[in-house]
Amino acid sequence: MSVNKNSKLVLERFLPYRLSYLTNIISRKLARLYSDQFDITTHEWKILATLNRHPNISAANAGEKTAMDKVAVSRAIKGLCDKGLVHKIFSKEDRRRSVLNMTEEGEAIYSRIEPLVTEYENSLLAILNSQELSQLDHLLDKMTAHVTSD
Amino acid sequence: MSVNKNSKLVLERFLPYRLSYLTNIISRKLARLYSDQFDITTHEWKILATLNRHPNISAANAGEKTAMDKVAVSRAIKGLCDKGLVHKIFSKEDRRRSVLNMTEEGEAIYSRIEPLVTEYENSLLAILNSQELSQLDHLLDKMTAHVTSD
DNA sequence: TTATTATAGTTACAAATGAAACTTTTTTCA
DNA sequence: TGAAAAAAGTTTCATTTGTAACTATAATAA
Numbered sequence: 001m002s003v004n005k006n007s008k009l010v011l012e013r014f015l016p017y018r019l020s021y022l023t024n025i026i027s028r029k030l031a032r033l034y035s036d037q038f039d040i041t042t043h044e045w046k047i048l049a050t051l052n053r054h055p056n057i058s059a060a061n062a063g064e065k066t067a068m069d070k071v072a073v074s075r076a077i078k079g080l081c082d083k084g085l086v087h088k089i090f091s092k093e094d095r096r097r098s099v100l101n102m103t104e105e106g107e108a109i110y111s112r113i114e115p116l117v118t119e120y121e122n123s124l125l126a127i128l129n130s131q132e133l134s135q136l137d138h139l140l141d142k143m144t145a146h147v148t149s150d
Numbered sequence: 151m152s153v154n155k156n157s158k159l160v161l162e163r164f165l166p167y168r169l170s171y172l173t174n175i176i177s178r179k180l181a182r183l184y185s186d187q188f189d190i191t192t193h194e195w196k197i198l199a200t201l202n203r204h205p206n207i208s209a210a211n212a213g214e215k216t217a218m219d220k221v222a223v224s225r226a227i228k229g230l231c232d233k234g235l236v237h238k239i240f241s242k243e244d245r246r247r248s249v250l251n252m253t254e255e256g257e258a259i260y261s262r263i264e265p266l267v268t269e270y271e272n273s274l275l276a277i278l279n280s281q282e283l284s285q286l287d288h289l290l291d292k293m294t295a296h297v298t299s300d
Numbered sequence: 301t302t303a304t305t306a307t308a309g310t311t312a313c314a315a316a317t318g319a320a321a322c323t324t325t326t327t328t329c330a
Numbered sequence: 331t332g333a334a335a336a337a338a339g340t341t342t343c344a345t346t347t348g349t350a351a352c353t354a355t356a357a358t359a360a
Contacts, residue, residue: 009264011199011216015271016176018290021217023173025297026166041316049161060338066161067171071318074339096325096338114159121165127296128289135285139278140168146277147175191346210308221348224309246308246355 026124033116038109039083043068043076045117048110051086051102058091059098085109176274183266188259189233193218193226195267198260201236201252208247235259 011017027042034040040048046066051057054065063073077100080086085106091097102110125133161167177192184190190198196216201207204215213223227250230236235256241247252260275283 009199009268010203011196014267015274015286016173016180017196018294019169019173020177022290022294022297023166023169025294027170029297030166043316046161046167049159053160058338069318070339071341072316074341075317078340090338094326094338098339117164118159124165124293124296127292132285132289132292135282136165136289139282139286139289140172142277142282143274144168144172144175146274147172147179208308219348220309221311224311225347228310240308244308244356248309 030117030120033120034113038113040109040113041076041079043072044079044085045113047073047076047080047100048085048102048106048113051100051106052110052114055101056099059100062100080106180267180270183270184263188263190259190263191226191229193222194229194235195263197223197226197230197250198235198252198256198263201250201256202260202264205251206249208241208249210247212250230256 031042031045034045035042046068047062050062050065054061057065059073059077060070062068062077063070066073068076077086077088077098081088084103087101087103087106089099091099128136181192181195184195185192196218197212200212200215204211207215209223209227210220212218212227213220216223218226227236227238227248231238234253237251237253237256239249241249278286
């Protein structure tokens, strides 16, 4: 066990630092998959992936599902609409509420990006055996539940 | 096992997303520990922690040790110097090379922040048993080594 | 020696992000 | 009712961040 418990601070072994180091590398590589070829930002990609699973949701709903704040959601949707990848109308019942869907072009681009992204995830998971996979899953859930509980 | 292997993309189970979600929450909470009371940024804090372990290093060295790029390092050092927490001279042997040290005030502030930061890490680690701790350690090292190898 | 290349660090500009204020519409409740 | 509060989105402005260009010094090599 060489996590940094109860010792003087050593940055390289400090859990928050190690997590953010790993996460930043992964996020950057992932972002290249859609930013290089498709001119899509990370926020935009998260909205697309959310619309793929949940058509007809509102911006606020998309924000909840992605843990993005409403300004980031608004900007991502604007970007996607400008590019013609998402279609936005406002609900008849509640005219504050947006109703979002991918356009055909959005679907087309989504279906080209998704395999790249999934493949990248698989390449990460492939280095772990099934025991390690379930450990990772458990640890992420446990830590996330903990830091989220307040 | 409920990581997202070989399946259609489900954002909430997608490893890079889960990692960045957890990491962002932790980083934000951590940053409050020094930004609220001490008006120190995350970059500045990383430089202070590095100088605590490695006095007399240069900006470039600090950059290597923290995986920060040189512009971020330069700005953090400027901020720290402006606040009187770090002292910078240029080496006699190589006048491009900076020689950095905390001032007394820097040491004083560092020694007040470090316990807060360490305590926060311990509160995270405290929810894990010793087996989970070693699993976490192993997984972070393994994944980091993998994504770093190229 | 001196011309080229490399290194350390800074500066400048553009893009991304975050917080607060704002508009419009709906809900609440006195 | 209708006044106040809340909700959905957008806009604005200030800060942060990232990339590229720049200055100064040192190392390399023709």
